[in-house]
Amino acid sequence: MDYYVDTASTTGFVNWANVAPFEPERRERQRSPLSNEVFTPISGAPNFFDAVSGPLAPTAKLSRNPPKESFTPIASEAKEIHPQNLVENSGGKTTEINNLAKQRVRLMAARYASGVESSEMVARLEILNRRLLEKSPRVSTAQIQALEDAAGELARARQVREERRKRLGIGV
Amino acid sequence: MSLFLYPKQKHVRKLKPRLFKNYRTYKRYLQTEFFRVCVYCRQPDSSAPNLNFGADHYRPKSVPRFASLVCSYSNLYYCCGSCNSRKTAYWPFDEKAGPYIVNPCEHEMASHLRFDASSGRVEWRSPHGKHTEELLQLNDPLSIQYRLNTTIIVKALQKEIDEQKAEMVEVENLYKEGKITLVDYEAERKIIEHEILGFTKTMQSQTGDLPLPKIKGQKLGLNLTSP
Numbered sequence: 213m214d215y216y217v218d219t220a221s222t223t224g225f226v227n228w229a230n231v232a233p234f235e236p237e238r239r240e241r242q243r244s245p246l247s248n249e250v251f252t253p254i255s256g257a258p259n260f261f262d263a264v265s266g267p268l269a270p271t272a273k274l275s276r277n278p279p280k281e282s283f284t285p286i287a288s289e290a291k292e293i294h295p296q297n298l299v300e301n302s303g304g305k306t307t308e309i310n311n312l313a314k315q316r317v318r319l320m321a322a323r324y325a326s327g328v329e330s331s332e333m334v335a336r337l338e339i340l341n342r343r344l345l346e347k348s349p350r351v352s353t354a355q356i357q358a359l360e361d362a363a364g365e366l367a368r369a370r371q372v373r374e375e376r377r378k379r380l381g382i383g384v
Numbered sequence: 385m386s387l388f389l390y391p392k393q394k395h396v397r398k399l400k401p402r403l404f405k406n407y408r409t410y411k412r413y414l415q416t417e418f419f420r421v422c423v424y425c426r427q428p429d430s431s432a433p434n435l436n437f438g439a440d441h442y443r444p445k446s447v448p449r450f451a452s453l454v455c456s457y458s459n460l461y462y463c464c465g466s467c468n469s470r471k472t473a474y475w476p477f478d479e480k481a482g483p484y485i486v487n488p489c490e491h492e493m494a495s496h497l498r499f500d501a502s503s504g505r506v507e508w509r510s511p512h513g514k515h516t517e518e519l520l521q522l523n524d525p526l527s528i529q530y531r532l533n534t535t536i537i538v539k540a541l542q543k544e545i546d547e548q549k550a551e552m553v554e555v556e557n558l559y560k561e562g563k564i565t566l567v568d569y570e571a572e573r574k575i576i577e578h579e580i581l582g583f584t585k586t587m588q589s590q591t592g593d594l595p596l597p598k599i600k601g602q603k604l605g606l607n608l609t610s611p
Contacts, residue, residue, distance in 0.1 A: 313472045320519060321476075324483065341521065350425075350466045350521060351530045354432035359530075362537050362586050366544055369579055373551060376572065380564060382554050 309348045316340045387538060387591045388426045388501075388531055390493035397458065397489065399599070402610045407455045411439050414462040416599055421592045422464035423488050424471070424520055425506075425527075426499065428592025429464070431534070436465030442487055444473035461487055470520045483515035497522075504532035534590055541587040545580055552576045 319340065323333050377383055401413045415437070420429045422437065429437045440463035443450040453459040463471075476482050486496040496513030499506055506522040508514040517523060552573065559569040588594040601609055 309469055310472065313470055316470075317472055317474045317519070320515075321474075324515075325477070341524075344470070345521065345524050345526075348466065348469055350524055350527045352432060352435070354434065355530065358432040358590075359533050359537050362541065362590070365582070365586065366537075366540055369544060369548075369583070372575075372579075373547065376551070380555065380558060380572075382551070382558070 305347070309344070312340055312344045312347060316344060387428075387535065388499040388506075390426065390497050390499060391488055392492060392494040394490070394492055395488040399457075400610045401457055402608055404455060407439055407441070407445075407460060410455075410457055410460050411437075411462075412599060413457070414439055414460055416596055418462040418488070419592060420594070420596060421462070422467055423461045424463060424467040424485065424516065425522055427464050428590065428594075429462075430589040430592055430594045438463060438465065438468060440468050440471065442485075444475055446473045447475050450475075458489070461489075467520050474519065482512060484512045485516045485519060486512050499531075501535055504528040504530075504535070538587055538590050541583050541590070545583050545587070548576050548580050548583070552580075 316337065319333065319337050323329055323337070395418070397417060399413050399417050401410060404410060415429065421427060422429070423440075427435075429435050439460045441450070441453065441459055442461055443453055443459050445451060445454045450459070471485060474485065476484060484491075486493055491512070496510045497506055497508055497516060505528055506517055508517045521527075555564070555569060555572045555576070558564045559566065564572075585594070599608070601607065
């Protein structure tokens with residue numbers, strides 16, 4: 213019976229056993245991205261930022277403007293996008309008013325804390341006051357309209373009353 | 385007539401609603417609690433349709449240590465949109481020193497702020513009152529003019545109601561004296577009553593005296609007020 217005799221040297225066996233077959237070679241491991249030397253151009257380390265593929269490629273940055281699709285979005289996609297835009301647009305004025313009000317509060321607090329009223333502070337406060345009243349007036353047009361309507365009703369009722377007095381001879 | 389007048393005594397809350405998840409649910413209770421006027425500027429919510437009134441967190445909910453008071457009824461006040469947007473998340477850094485925005489439950493409002501009916505201005509009587517007036521812009525020219533006009537209109541409405549009532553008596557006397565027929569009397573009486581009702585409603589809406597529907601004690605079998 214013939215036997216197969218392995219004649220390969222067993223001297224390096226221990227060394228190979230310490231290295232897992234899937235592990236990169238030691239030299240390459242020494243050049244790992246965690247090592248500081250990769251950041252020094254003198255070391256000749258690969259520039260990871262130029263790599264566009266593979267495990268060393270950097271994560272691509274998300275573009276702020278989503279790519280324009282050549283196809284028309286379906287209804288569900290449209291619903292996802294449009295309400296957000298609408299909320300941003302409608303809340304614009306409110307946000308502006310809130311910002312103005314916050315700036316005013318901060319300025320007033322600073323004035324109170326310092327105890328000194330500088331001319332610059334007064335001027336800035338005056339500007340904010342005016343802008344806030346322009347953007348968010350304390351009296352609405354509906355309130356003014358309500359008063360005007362009441363005045364109109366009063367004038368009409370007085371006229372009716374005068375006519376009645378003449379017709380019935382009251383106070384003659 | 386208490387139009388724009390600040391209360392002389394501290395307000396003691398009468399309603400005790402149960403704890404709600406959403407603080408906006410308290411708006412209905414606050415409206416009744418504070419007689420449908422903004423606690424800061426004394427503007428009635430009925431003076432015009434669709435006025436933006438809501439619940440104001442006196443101790444701002446955005447300040448971390450007051451976050452637990454988001455739905456606390458005692459921290460909520462009935463407030464107009466103008467005052468609420470100007471107040472923002474104001475809270476004095478030094479609580480002892482202030483200055484505070486005065487509120488009807490913790491301060492005697494009249495000792496800090498006073499409405500002058502002749503000028504239409506809100507005059508301050510204390511540093512807290514001054515701060516409140518300044519922060520909420522209570523004396524902007526349009527507000528002053530509006531308060532003056534409202535006062536004039538309300539007085540004119542009251543005068544017209546009184547004159548209509550006097551005229552009703554005179555028409556009745558004419559009927560009793562036989563100078564007008566029953567049909568004429570009834571027709572005139574209906575017209576005058578209709579006028580009086582309309583002007584009373586307009587005046588109440590301007591002064592904030594328009595009655596509110598009663599708050600329900602229960603809804604779907606749940607108690608809405610705490611014992």
